[in-house]
Amino acid sequence: MQPMTQKEHNSKQQPDSRSYKQILSQMIKSNMRQYSMIIALILIMLLFQILTEGILLKPLNITNLILQNSYILVLAIGMVLVIITGHIDLSVGSIAAFVGAIAAILMVDYSMPTYLAVIISLLLGAIIGAWQGFWIAYVKIPAFIVTLAGMLLFRGLTLVVLEGKSIAPFPETFKKISSGFIPDVFGGGNVHLLTLLIGIFLSIIYVFNEIKARSNQKKYSFEVQPKGIFIVKLVSLVVVINIFSYVLAIYEGLPNILIILGILILIYTFVMRKTTIGRHIYAIGGNEKAAQLSGVKTKRVTFLVFVNMGVLSALSGLIFAARLNAATPKAGNLFELDAIAACFIGGASAYGGIGTVPGAIIGGLVMGVMNNGMSLVGLGIDWQQAIKGLVLLAAVAFDIYNKNKNL
Secondary structure (H helix, E strand, C coil), X not given: CCCCXXXXXHHHHCCCXXXXXXXXXXXXXXXXXXXXXXXXXXXXXXXXXXXXXXXCCCHXXXXXXXXXXXXXXXXXXXXXXXXXXXXXXXXXXXXHHHHHHHHHHHHHHCCCCHHHHHHHHHHHHHHHHHHHHHHHXXXXXXXXXXXXXXXXXXXXXXXXXXXXXXXXXXXHHHHHHHHCECCCCCCCCCCCHHHHHHHHHHHHHHXXXXXXXXXXXXXXXXXXXXXXXXXXXXXXHHHHHHHHHHHHHCCXXXXXXHHHHHHHHHHHHHHHHHCHHHHHHHHHHHCHHHXXXXXXXXXXXXXXXXXXXXXXXXXXXXXXXXXXXXXXXXXXXXXXXXXXXXXXXXXXXXXXXXXXXXXXXXXXXXXXXXXXXXXXXXXXXXXXXXXXXXXXXXXXXXXXXXXXXXX
């Protein structure tokens, strides 16, 4: 056995810096849209933090950001699945308004218990989604036409059932869905201790899952991130989670709606990454004919995607009505455009087959921070709409540039 040379010894002791650069470069290229949007979100937050003289990141404003954008983020979760399959849904705002109106009639006019009215409202959303999904999946009418018809239909029905008037107020238990906070069982005084403990708990769960996933990848000889990059990523996200928890804790604590959003994000991320139906949704968006030849029941999957969108539209309508404490004829106006913009800004492709739930959430936060920041610096709604339009155009142009570059 020959002795190890000095060069071989050094290569064993120190990782090849070029390999680190190559792996880092590959990570950035394969996640370009996601990383670019995260960086954009950070830069936008820093810009408005400076322009608003520190108001943007105050605990009160952070909480308001969550409450103001919760219903759009719920819609974005469902919309990204629709866009991945290669479709679009223009009716979500009208469905949200219609379901909110029905919920108000049930709870305010007929004094129905909150839980029962919520269940009926979500079932109504599923029925509406099934109605639209049938025409799209089985009759093969383009989703643009079906949902445009749905937008007009359910906006008209909203005006009919409300008779052009608002219905208010909702019961206190219903309002807490959107404006309530979890109680601090530890009685921390000025600091919400339960929120801090939840942040620490989530950090531990996150670190454990990441280490376990890395261990499994190494076990099956998959390529993993260099140890240094992996540690930096873990530490960075743990710091962000706990700073965010602290900011919420020094105001009112964890909003109820944030718990609902967190559960939805976890469920839908798991479904899209780890389940058969998630892979089928991506397959349909990538190439529907090829997916059908491979045994994917494309009609049923498309149908279920629109049923799901109907349910989430109903949930969004309930959240908005609870926040407004009223059902109004103009509720849900332009919700569909904000949800679609969030998905495209967050990395979904206009051609289908590409997109993630976390990406849609990031896109929604970009839109929310821009809206909030522009309002704080005194920009009018006219300039806000113009700037949002340019941002959406830039996001889609970036998607097309990347697609052409890879051809």
